[in-house]
Amino acid sequence: MGWIGETIDSIKSIQIRQLLTQAISLGMIVTSALIIWKALMCVTGSESPVVVVLSGSMEPGFKRGDILFLHMSKDPIRAGEIVVFNVDGRDIPIVHRVIKVHERENTGEVDVLTKGDNNYGDDRLLYAQGQQWLHRHHIMGRAVGFLPYVGWVTIIMTEKPIIKYILIGALGLLVITSKD
Amino acid sequence: MHSFGYRANALLTFAVTILAFMCAICHSLITSILNINWFQKQPHGNDEVSLTLNITADLQSLFTWNTKQVFAFVAPEYKTSKNSLNQVSLWDAIIPEKEHAKFWIQISNKYRFIDQGHNLRGKDFNLTLHWHVMPKTGKMFADKIVMSGYRLPDAYR
Numbered sequence: 501m502g503w504i505g506e507t508i509d510s511i512k513s514i515q516i517r518q519l520l521t522q523a524i525s526l527g528m529i530v531t532s533a534l535i536i537w538k539a540l541m542c543v544t545g546s547e548s549p550v551v552v553v554l555s556g557s558m559e560p561g562f563k564r565g566d567i568l569f570l571h572m573s574k575d576p577i578r579a580g581e582i583v584v585f586n587v588d589g590r591d592i593p594i595v596h597r598v599i600k601v602h603e604r605e606n607t608g609e610v611d612v613l614t615k616g617d618n619n620y621g622d623d624r625l626l627y628a629q630g631q632q633w634l635h636r637h638h639i640m641g642r643a644v645g646f647l648p649y650v651g652w653v654t655i656i657m658t659e660k661p662i663i664k665y666i667l668i669g670a671l672g673l674l675v676i677t678s679k680d
Numbered sequence: 681m682h683s684f685g686y687r688a689n690a691l692l693t694f695a696v697t698i699l700a701f702m703c704a705i706c707h708s709l710i711t712s713i714l715n716i717n718w719f720q721k722q723p724h725g726n727d728e729v730s731l732t733l734n735i736t737a738d739l740q741s742l743f744t745w746n747t748k749q750v751f752a753f754v755a756p757e758y759k760t761s762k763n764s765l766n767q768v769s770l771w772d773a774i775i776p777e778k779e780h781a782k783f784w785i786q787i788s789n790k791y792r793f794i795d796q797g798h799n800l801r802g803k804d805f806n807l808t809l810h811w812h813v814m815p816k817t818g819k820m821f822a823d824k825i826v827m828s829g830y831r832l833p834d835a836y837r
Contacts, residue, residue, distance in 0.1 A: 560748070560749060560774065560776060561748065561749055561751065561774070561814045562814075576765075578767065579753070579755050579767040579768075579769055579810070580751075580753060580755075580769075580810045580812055580822060580824075581822075582812075582820070597751070599753075599768075599769035599772070599791060600767065600768050600769060600791075601765065601766065601767040602763045602765075602766050602796050603763055603764050603765040603766075604762065604763055604764065605761070605762060605763060605764040611796070617751065617772075617774060622791070643820065644819060644820060645815075645818055645819040645820060646814075646815075646817070646818075646820070647817055648816065648817060
């Protein structure tokens with residue numbers, strides 16, 4: 501009976517070791533993704549280095565589902581730049597073009613007015629009650645490049661969360677069952 | 681190491697890298713001219729000017745296989761005692777194709793030219809024409825030409 505006990509023990513130990521290896525691989529993949537994301541945040545100087553376009557207010561240039569790459573430098577904000585900004589009280593940032601700039605002589609502070617290319621009027625209606633201008637602290641970054649269509653993955657996963665769970669489940673299953 | 685899967689993967693990665701590189705290096709030059717006419721000026725709180733713009737531009741050389749659209753706008757730039765820089769976009773247009781990139785247009789300012797204060801009488805300013813190129817994929821770039829020597833009237837009309 502002793503060798504049965506030994507066999508069972510050896511089988512158990514192999515399984516545990518394999519399981520641990522796979523768990524660590526999964527952990528490595530997740531942490532690498534996090535490292536890349538944080539590094540991007542550092543390099544681009546923006547809290548959110550990549551955003552997905554959600555509305556059609558910048559068409560035909562940016563369509564819903566496009567991905568924008570942001571960069572925030574200390575350079576002054578100038579007319580024509582496409583900026584991503586947050587309005588107090590709204591949780592989704594807006595990506596529009598700067599059409600007016602008034603920069604103060606002494607403090608360097610700036611009053612900015614934005615407008616979506618595809619909108620009729622400027623963004624004053626979108627700003628907070630009584631707010632006429634955006635200031636530097638509202639602006640999260642400048643759009644410097646973009647990829648079309650790739651953002652649809654994020655939109656679908658946000659609007660239909662069940663797809664997100666299916667995807668993560670499938671990915672997890674793939675990692676666990678892979679033999680290398 | 682020599683399976684179909686590995687080879688397909690290597691080929692795809694290589695192709696995408698080359699494509700990305702090609703999208704990044706497109707560039708071009710342009711020439712354009714701009715004139716401006718005068719109209720009226722009404723003070724009500726802040727100074728405001730209304731003008732007629734006469735814009736001639738040829739931006740055709742900006743269009744490449746990777747160009748989705750060109751966004752062009754005209755903005756005067758001027759300095760006041762309170763503000764070191766004021767830029768006020770007066771007119772803009774989206775140019776979706778090369779055929780539309782050569783144009784002549786005479787219109788009143790699309791957006792109101794309003795100052796922060798009463799500084800516009802006799803104000804010297806530069807008129808700038810900017811163009812922002814939006815690619816089908818990749819990095820956006822922009823440039824401008826500056827025409828100096830413009831001056832607003834000394835008195836309200």
